[in-house]
Amino acid sequence: MFGIPRKLFIALVALLFVSIILFISANFVLHQASEARFAGTLLDPPLAVQDFELSGANGPVKRSDFQGKIVVLFFGYTSCPDVCPTTLASLKKALQLLGDEAESVQVIMVAIDPERDTPDRVSQYVSGFNPSFVGLSGTLEQIAEVASRYGIYYARADSTSDGGYLVDHTATVSVLDREGRTRLLWSFGTTPEEMASDLRRLL
Amino acid sequence: MYKPLILGLFLLCLALVVGCQTSETEAGGMQVLDAWARPTMRGSDQQAGDSAGAGEYGPSAIYLRLKNTGSEPERLIRATTDVARSVEIHESREEAGVMRMSRVEGIDIPGRGEVHLQPGGYHIMLEGVNRPLAPSDTFSITLIFERAGSLSARVEVREP
Numbered sequence: 001m002f003g004i005p006r007k008l009f010i011a012l013v014a015l016l017f018v019s020i021i022l023f024i025s026a027n028f029v030l031h032q033a034s035e036a037r038f039a040g041t042l043l044d045p046p047l048a049v050q051d052f053e054l055s056g057a058n059g060p061v062k063r064s065d066f067q068g069k070i071v072v073l074f075f076g077y078t079s080c081p082d083v084c085p086t087t088l089a090s091l092k093k094a095l096q097l098l099g100d101e102a103e104s105v106q107v108i109m110v111a112i113d114p115e116r117d118t119p120d121r122v123s124q125y126v127s128g129f130n131p132s133f134v135g136l137s138g139t140l141e142q143i144a145e146v147a148s149r150y151g152i153y154y155a156r157a158d159s160t161s162d163g164g165y166l167v168d169h170t171a172t173v174s175v176l177d178r179e180g181r182t183r184l185l186w187s188f189g190t191t192p193e194e195m196a197s198d199l200r201r202l203l
Numbered sequence: 204m205y206k207p208l209i210l211g212l213f214l215l216c217l218a219l220v221v222g223c224q225t226s227e228t229e230a231g232g233m234q235v236l237d238a239w240a241r242p243t244m245r246g247s248d249q250q251a252g253d254s255a256g257a258g259e260y261g262p263s264a265i266y267l268r269l270k271n272t273g274s275e276p277e278r279l280i281r282a283t284t285d286v287a288r289s290v291e292i293h294e295s296r297e298e299a300g301v302m303r304m305s306r307v308e309g310i311d312i313p314g315r316g317e318v319h320l321q322p323g324g325y326h327i328m329l330e331g332v333n334r335p336l337a338p339s340d341t342f343s344i345t346l347i348f349e350r351a352g353s354l355s356a357r358v359e360v361r362e363p
Binding site: 078079082083086089090121124125128129153157158160161162164166168169170171172187188189 | 241242244245261262263264288289291293295297300301302303304305306322323326328329330331362363
């Protein structure tokens, strides 16, 4: 046939089939692998961070109070018009996606503008998103200490025409495992679906 | 015998016209599409060191799409609304994981172009909001453009 020996022809056809099968299975495996990856940045091994104590609406709150739960830790301020409510709304949606499993997840927002954000005010603010969310504040020194432990930068920025001011801050969300060690970091813009999928894998 | 057909077509056209009017506003080649604002999350408060006066609520932000159907570039220079004491055009930018927000003098919309004001980017910041904004509330905003002049749009309060 076309001057090609019959055996060579069969071998070529067989090779073609094998290539196609390999190509398809490789794609399948790669697809599986990408699904298995975390949307956030995984810290392996997890990072142990010293416990902290700050003020909640009903008194002192320690991180270790939530031992046994996955803690989602976020730093923000209530006068924040864009970034903080975006993150909190995503967290709210992520917990809705988790359904009953959300009971093992505790979202905490630490105020990086403690001069304006009292424990009451942060608590009221975060509970507007989800009544289970905890809002914490403290003295300037306490907040600076906790923020630095979690690698959070913040600084007072532009004044607004209203007499208020904005605060630049790291928008990274830390996800802590049941022992309180930092396990995962979400950058700004992580979708609720990605958050829910990551949390499900940690639960 | 064509009566029902003609009536049907008429109703369809009417629905399309009404539908378009509610979803967008247009002036001088500028269109404002999908305008929405975040609900306010703080109660009425006044605290030491706080800029918010009594009877005012937490901040909100308006997001929308600006579509320039004309061939000339256009520029959004200001916005006003009666639900807030202060209205500013802001931009959030991410620099090495840090979100920085700053006031901008205006937003350029290229000819035949579109600019999206969205979370984590350009937004219209409202401070001194004078009534609680709850999901499904609506209010009016006026956008002032360099060429097209002012243009009003309905803003729907909703969660992202």
